[in-house]
Amino acid sequence: MLHRRNFLAGSGLGLTLGSLPWPALGQEPGFPARPLHFIVPLTPGGSADLLARLVGQHLSQRWSQPVVVEMKPGGGTVIGSNVVAKAPADGYTLLFAANSLVINAKLRNNLPYDGLKAFEPVACMALSPQVLAVNPASPHQTLDAFLAAARAHPGTLSLGSLGPATTQHMAVEALQRETDVHLIYVPYAGGAPAVNAVLGGHVDAVLANLAEVSAHIEAGTLRPLAVTTQERLPSLRQVPTVAESGHPGFEALAWFGVAVPTGTPSAVVEQLAAGVKSALADPLLREQLVSHGLQPAYLGPRDFARYIARSYDSYSHLIDAAGITAG
Secondary structure (H helix, E strand, C coil), X not given: CCCHHHHHCCCCCCCCHHHCCHHHHCCXXXXXXXXXXXXXXXXXXXXXXXXXXXXXXXXXXXXXXXXEEEECCCCCCHHHHHXXXXXXXXXXXXXXXXXXXXXXXXXXXXXXXXXXXXEEEEEEEEEEEEEEEECCCCCCCCHHHHHHHHHHCCCCCEEEEECCCCHHHHHHHHHHHHHCCCCEEEEECCHHHHHHHHHCCCCCEEEEEHHHHHHHHHHCCCEEEEECCCCCCXXXXXXXXXXXXXXXXXXXXXXXXXXXXXXXXXXHHHHHHHHHHHHHHCHHHHHHHHHCCCEEEEECXXXXXXXXXXXXXXXXXXXXXXXXXXX
């Protein structure tokens, strides 16, 4: 649960629970004593799948207990999230949390669980830049050219992405508002299907996590037009940002973290957070994440709760301003 104490705790010096020594944290005796289930409410084959399995493997080795990664997509991540919300609050069922957790809490009034209150933040794991790319056969060589065509012919160019109620969905809406264009937003069940759609010529462009397009960019089967970070990416130095393409301040990042059902003992939350921190400190794991377009970004429980609160406020402003609805 996103308690008020989560928002107000901390000295402002960047101290997180995971950075405190073990004696100060305490441990839940015997935890974990059996396999853990890591529920990923997204489709296989994308950034979430990769990150969950890499971190899960590290936790399994650390605790000598299996960490079973279960992909449960559907309902804009609501199906998998509901599984965790209804699970016992004992730390054995983990949610792979992402931006959609807060977006759904704002957009949907009929969630089968109590929005953000159903979950206790454990740790942020990584950030993922987004890339807008087209098929090499596309006539659009730059973002400016793509937007100019969209502006000249409103509602004719299509942009596929993961959605609805996801980072990519919100980024598409923000891009349209920022650039004064009208695109046909085509939501897919996962990032991989959206990429396949642009590869097959079914949509004009795709907005996806870097990890989902990097191999295609390297192979020349996708042409990147822009990245959604404030600065150019080290792996795509030749690709401009949306911000430097005439839209300063534009940024869209996916964040990935871990949450558990509200009521999970604090000592268990702390042990889980320490495990995630240990995983993200592993040089080999970090190298694997970076090579797949993910930026390791650990935050402990209290800092992650504050991050989620800021994310909720930001998306709420966009959703209200743009009149976005769940339908």
